[in-house]
Amino acid sequence: MIRFVNRYSSLTHGCETMVIKVAINGYGTIGKRVADAVDAQDDMEIVGVTKTRPAFGCDLAVRKGYPIYCTYDDAEKIAAFASAGYECHGGLTDLLNIADIVIDCSPGKVGAGNLEKYQSAGVKWIFQGGEKHAMTGMSYTSSANHEENLNVEGTRVVSCNTTGLSRTLVPLYNHCGSLSVECTMIRRAADPGDSSKGPINAIKPVLKVPSHHGPDVMTVKPEISINSMAVAVPTTIMHVHVIVAQLPEGHGLTTESIIDMWSNEPRIILMSGGETGITTTAEVMEYARDIGRKWGDLHEIFVWRDGVKLEANTLYYFQAIHQESDVIPENVDAIRALMGTESNWRVSVEKTDNAIAQYNNIL
Ligand SMILES: NC(=O)c1ccc[n+]([C@@H]2O[C@H](COP(=O)([O-])OP(=O)(O)OC[C@H]3O[C@@H](n4cnc5c(N)ncnc54)[C@H](OP(=O)(O)O)[C@@H]3O)[C@@H](O)[C@H]2O)c1
Known part of the structure; x- marks a missing residue:
């Protein structure tokens, strides 16, 4: 019924x-x-x-x-x-x-x-x-x-990773009409309140290749071609994505116009690491606490402006994901x-x- x-x-x-x-x-x-x-x-x-x-x-x-x-x-x-x-x-x-x-x-x-x-x-x-x-x-x-x-x-x-990837890739796809992406997920080992997981002194590659994170984007945007690999590292506060995206010929974009595009999308924060001193996930989380977010959450995806570079048709960038809140x-x-x-x-x-x-x- x-x-x-x-x-x-x-x-x-x-x-x-x-x-x-x-x-x-x-x-x-x-x-x-x-x-x-x-x-x-x-x-x-x-x-x-x-x-x-x-x-x-x-x-x-x-x-x-x-x-x-x-x-x-x-x-x-x-x-x-x-x-x-x-x-x-x-x-x-x-x-x-x-x-x-x-x-x-x-x-x-x-x-x-x-x-x-x-x-x-x-x-x-x-x-x-x-x-x-x-x-x-x-x-x-x-x-x-x-x-x-x-x-x-x-x-x-x-998931938090797939949500983060979608936030920046979907607007890019909507502009370009096609997109082929390779990315590496550098994942937090455990949430801050979780004492049962690790590693606490190792870097652990996810040996199932490709990892599920990238392909999961295709459950919400099947048109984006994407693969990923992942490693877990001994931190509790955020994931970092290392992303390389191939744009089609005639995309008409520049590094600056991509930054502008993301600046006009909701739930993405762009900041220059060089200018602000926010160069690691530790400062990103401190920033979230400074602006008074409950639990120190950051719902937005954090993109380092000075880590974005378009060379011909290849776009390189980093983004940080607050796994507990995006x-x-x-x-x-x-x-x-x-x-x-x-x-x-x-x-x-x-x-x-x-x-x-x-x-x-x-x-
Ligand atoms: N944590 C993250 O970073 C994150 C990010 C994105 C998505 N997610 C996803 O969100 C979901 C929840 O993750 P979480 O991190 O919130 O887990 P969590 O902190 O372990 O919380 C899960 C809660 O569910 C309760 N629970 C246990 N068995 C249950 C059952 N059979 N039916 C209903 N509730 C039950 C637990 O019980 P008690 O009542 O005993 O406390 C616990 O409070 C998962 O699918 C996870 O993959 C997690």
Whole structure:
């Protein structure tokens, strides 16, 4: 039964616009950030977040005023929250019953087990980049394929790396009409709050060649021909991409015009390392903390202006990706696409980013 068709028909009934009810399944690194980004918007609200057990993260949800639900429907697991002093409003099924859409922020490869629950509850669903495109059949980034995602039942917001690659490559592709890209992903070993991963004193090549990161761009922009290799390095704060793109003959671009093009696109920051002294990911993250972003996040992709060089048809550049946060505003835009409430990606991006900026009090 496709329950969501009727459930959502009231969203734009008459002149009144309803507020989209959003559930967050998995309140970890990505889930807590998506929850706050959604909470900042005036056209959507958080109806609940899930925790597997009454542990780290519950206090944050209480402080934010987000109702806590248990990841499971098991009565004993639900009761454990009350024993630990947290009000738990029920299991996942109870949460899905009051939601229009669920954002699955469970650990990678876990989400596939949740899909059936979402479908039988009749809610729309958004997975994250740790899940495979083959599982969702649809993927999303704001600049690449918002329109294709309008009114679909579910999608996957691509990974932080794929989101970052799309931000700079899609406008280039849109100008050139074809693009062939080779890139190397220098990846952070673990998130700052994760003590279980490494390496801590080694450089670890991803021996599956090519790596999945580049080709994943083709799930949102199949016209871009792209391959990648990856290495993990002992840092927790950002990824760096080393990108070499072949532009077609007659592209009509210069190094400066490419920089101008990116300057006019949303969610890209261009700065000169030489002029600003921001020459490594450490200073990029310090800059994010200086401008008052919550958790020190940087939703934008950071491109070093003085590291961009076009020689004939070959473009060279570096970009840095804040892995924990570039996908966050994309989830908000994806909600509007799936719910069919905003068909223009640029309008959605502007609305999302303004609301987050006000919420962070950094306008
Ligand atoms: N971290 C990044 O840099 C990053 C960037 C882009 C995309 N992503 C993707 O985003 C997704 C989430 O990653 P993350 O880094 O946020 O992971 P995380 O920090 O480990 O958080 C995942 C949360 O999901 C909860 N959980 C565990 N099993 C679950 C289940 N069966 N159903 C629902 N929730 C469950 C966990 O439980 P507790 O309640 O026990 O805490 C945890 O809080 C993954 O697909 C990942 O690949 C991550």
